[in-house]
Amino acid sequence: MKKFWNWVKNESGRTLHLDGVIAEESWFGDEVTPKQFKSELTNESGDITIWINSPGGDVFAASQIYNMLMDYKGKVTVKIDGVAASAASVIAMAGGEVHMSPVSMMMIHNPMTIAFGDAVEMEKAINMLSEVKESIINAYELKTGLSRTELSDLMDAExxxxxxxxxxxxxADEVMFVNKSESDSPEEGIIYSKMAVVNSFLHKLPQKEEKKGTDITILDKRLELLKY
Structure with a gap:
């Protein structure tokens, strides 16, 4: 059976390399795989290290992994070496300590789905997404201590x-590969949103351009961007 996880044993204990999309083939609609993962997780004891490099995936699969790691009796240390985005950021919140590489990133956003049907079905989808968002905020709130409003705003902005x-x-708790004095330096970290980046780019476009007697407005340029 294909598995997206890979346990490695070493002198310091067990290490889990969680790479790639969460729920790709193995988890989607599979009732056995979660049980198998939990069986492997609890088959041995001791501290574990989880390395994450994932763009995310299925939020319910991520929730299962989060719960298993939170319930694990040993110490769980999460290390992000690439990106922990979307559902992968939820898994990262299960770490008693979360360490990030200086070149790594984390991304949080609102849950998404595909819906089909009439207005009633659309309303059901909206309500479901709202509840899923609240459940994700629970994990972020527990780790960060930020208010639910702050977290909701950060998710809205992607x-x-x-x-x-x-x-x-x-x-996260610390930046890897730097000493304590460097990590405590007054230099601020960087946060940006998808919306801010797009708006910043669009604002740099000329408002009007003359070409062979025809006005090409910024709206025309936005439509061209959407084609790609």
């Missing part, structure tokens, strides 16, 4: 944090 900003906000 926020990206570099390692220093993640530590500043409480999503």
């Amino acid at each position: 926020s990206w944090f570099n390692s220093k900003k993640a530590v500043e906000l409480g999503f």
Whole structure:
């Protein structure tokens, strides 16, 4: 059976390398795989280290992994070496300690789904997404101590944090490969949102351009961007 996880044993205990999309083939609609993962997790004891490099995936699969790691009796240390985005950021919150590489990123955003049907079905989908968002905020709130309103706003904006900003906000505990004095430096971390980046780019476009007697407005340029 294909598995997206890979346990490695070493002198310091067990290490889990969680790479790639969460729920790709193995988890979606599979009732056996979660049980198998839990069986492997609890088959041995001791401290474990979870390395994460994932763009995210299925939020319910991520919730299962989060719960298993939170319930694990040994110490769980999460290390992000690439990106912990979307559902992968939820898993990261299960770490008793979360360490991020200086070149890693974390991204949080609102849950998404595909819905089909009439207005009633659309309303059901909206309500479901709202409840899923609240459940995700539960994990972020427990780790960061930020207010639910702050977290909701960060998710609305599809926020990206570099390692220093993640530590500043409480999503991570320290930056790897730097000494304590450097990590405590007054230099601020960086946070940006997808919306801010798009708006910043669009504002740099000329408002009107003359070409062979025809006005090409910024709206025309936005439509061209959407084609790509």
